[in-house]
Amino acid sequence: MDKMLLLLFLGLAAEICSGLDNGLARTPPMGWLSWERFRCETDCTTFPDSCISEKLYMAMADKMVELNLKAYGYEYVNIDDCWPAKERDPETGKLVADPDRFPSGISALADYMHARGLKLGIYEDFGVQTCAKYPGSEFYMEIDANTFAEWKVDMVKFDGCNSDPNDSPYGYPTMQFYMNKTGHPMLYSCEWPLYESKKHDYPLIRKTCNMWRNYGDVTDSWESVTSIIHYFGNNPQNFSTFTGPGGWADPDMLVVGDFGLSYYQQKAQFGMWAMFAAPIFMSVDLRTITQEALAILKSKDVIAINQDPLGIQALRLYAVPNSISVWVKPLVDNSTAIAFLNENNEGRPTQLKTTLSDIGLKNSNGYNITELFDGKAMGMYKPTSPFDVLVDPTGILLLKAVPM
Numbered sequence: 001m002d003k004m005l006l007l008l009f010l011g012l013a014a015e016i017c018s019g020l021d022n023g024l025a026r027t028p029p030m031g032w033l034s035w036e037r038f039r040c041e042t043d044c045t046t047f048p049d050s051c052i053s054e055k056l057y058m059a060m061a062d063k064m065v066e067l068n069l070k071a072y073g074y075e076y077v078n079i080d081d082c083w084p085a086k087e088r089d090p091e092t093g094k095l096v097a098d099p100d101r102f103p104s105g106i107s108a109l110a111d112y113m114h115a116r117g118l119k120l121g122i123y124e125d126f127g128v129q130t131c132a133k134y135p136g137s138e139f140y141m142e143i144d145a146n147t148f149a150e151w152k153v154d155m156v157k158f159d160g161c162n163s164d165p166n167d168s169p170y171g172y173p174t175m176q177f178y179m180n181k182t183g184h185p186m187l188y189s190c191e192w193p194l195y196e197s198k199k200h201d202y203p204l205i206r207k208t209c210n211m212w213r214n215y216g217d218v219t220d221s222w223e224s225v226t227s228i229i230h231y232f233g234n235n236p237q238n239f240s241t242f243t244g245p246g247g248w249a250d251p252d253m254l255v256v257g258d259f260g261l262s263y264y265q266q267k268a269q270f271g272m273w274a275m276f277a278a279p280i281f282m283s284v285d286l287r288t289i290t291q292e293a294l295a296i297l298k299s300k301d302v303i304a305i306n307q308d309p310l311g312i313q314a315l316r317l318y319a320v321p322n323s324i325s326v327w328v329k330p331l332v333d334n335s336t337a338i339a340f341l342n343e344n345n346e347g348r349p350t351q352l353k354t355t356l357s358d359i360g361l362k363n364s365n366g367y368n369i370t371e372l373f374d375g376k377a378m379g380m381y382k383p384t385s386p387f388d389v390l391v392d393p394t395g396i397l398l399l400k401a402v403p404m
């Protein structure tokens with residue numbers, strides 16, 4: 001790796017020491033989250049199998065076990081918006097789950113997950129209402145933190161709708177304070193700095209949250225996925241330098257297995273999320289997922305890149321407009337993950353002529369190169385020998401380079 005690059009990556013080591021000290025998310029968390037695929041459907045009469053209800057989360061948990069996804073690292077089963085009743089308990093001020101859709105209650109749902117070796121995540125909002133206009137946590141943070149702990153919830157996603165965005169630096173740490181005070185560890189997923197317009201206080205965000213959203217919601221399209229990738233490549237405020245064990249920049253859910261991406265685009269999203277050291281949350285119907293999509297989600301060598309203990313977020317070295325961009329991620333064993341992402345959709349693979357040296361890999365003994373989705377051996381390359389790659393249209397070539 002060339003000196004400039006190494007310095008850039010080492011510069012971050014100083015930054016990342018002061019993360020949130022709750023022992024959680026030492027590697028990027030993995031699981032399933034309902035929002036992108038299931039949204040806020042509350043009509044369980046018309047849509048009994050896909051409405052936001054305890055049945056949906058139990059069904060996903062059962063599938064996670066049946067499909068052996070836990071063995072690959074997928075662990076959290078997470079509720080998003082639209083789970084509570086429209087009113088808090090008038091006497092205690094506590095949140096209550098919608099009694100028709102969650103008749104057994106959240107505590108029982110947490111037990112259901114724990115009995116299967118899984119974890120339960122829940123959703124709230126630091127404003128007066130959630131995005132879908134359910135009761136928010138503003139003025140109730142201590143009660144809500146205590147309620148989630150009582151229910152033995154393992155993770156809290158805290159949204160920012162219906163709040164004053166300038167309050168994010170107060171609202172999110174306040175909830176963290178109360179969550180910590182419960183003594184029950186809960187992974188804290190923030191939608192801060194997403195709602196903020198001014199310069200973001202990333203050191204404070206990293207001290208407060210285990211993961212943080214800094215870009216808009218993913219939708220089920222290649223355009224949405226690439227817009228997120230561009231934001232991560234542009235890396236405003238060098239936000240990549242705040243990612244590391246305990247705290248992760250969150251590019252939002254995977255849409256692998258849904259309707260909008262081709263097979264190659266699904267691989268591209270999964271590969272890039274691995275490069276970003278991103279939280280990996282599927283949002284797909286696991287009851288009907290195709291074998292093809294499932295195989296992507298179970299690509300163990302790609303997951304290993306995502307879970308690498310150094311926890312470095314890939315940087316974009318350069319991008320040819322509407323064509324190939326080149327990304328590198330240093331790994332704990334001195335090897336490097338390299339992604340070639342192709343945004344060209346002209347219908348045949350695009351070729352890039354380069355050398356490993358041009359990508360910053362200068363070890364004079366050369367490198368052993370392996371493709372990570374299929375485990376294909378690509379052979380030995382010296383830093384200056386020609387290294388020409390072919391990348392599928394709107395697809396990815398994901399490699400690992402091991403120094404010899």
Ligand SMILES: *[C@@H]1O[C@H](CO)[C@@H](O)[C@H](O)[C@H]1NC(C)=O
Nearest residue numbers: 021022179180183184185186
């Ligand atoms: C609360 O914070 C302290 C100090 O940072 C930390 O040691 C402890 O593990 C935290 N507890 C929980 C439950 O997050």
Ligand SMILES: *[C@@H]1O[C@H](CO)[C@@H](O)[C@H](O)[C@H]1NC(C)=O
Nearest residue numbers: 007008011235236237238239
């Ligand atoms: C980001 O990092 C680059 C390279 O170290 C540096 O030149 C630039 O000034 C940084 N930008 C910000 C906004 O910190």
Ligand SMILES: *[C@@H]1O[C@H](CO)[C@@H](O)[C@H](O)[C@H]1NC(C)=O
Nearest residue numbers: 331332333334335402403404
């Ligand atoms: C990685 O490189 C460092 C410095 O060159 C060396 O000390 C260390 O043993 C290497 N680690 C592995 C796993 O090869």
Ligand SMILES: *[C@@H]1O[C@H](CO)[C@@H](O)[C@H](O)[C@H]1NC(C)=O
Nearest residue numbers: 368369370371375376377378
């Ligand atoms: C190079 O990597 C391949 C897998 O891609 C492996 O089978 C082979 O043993 C490696 N060679 C050396 C010399 O490490």
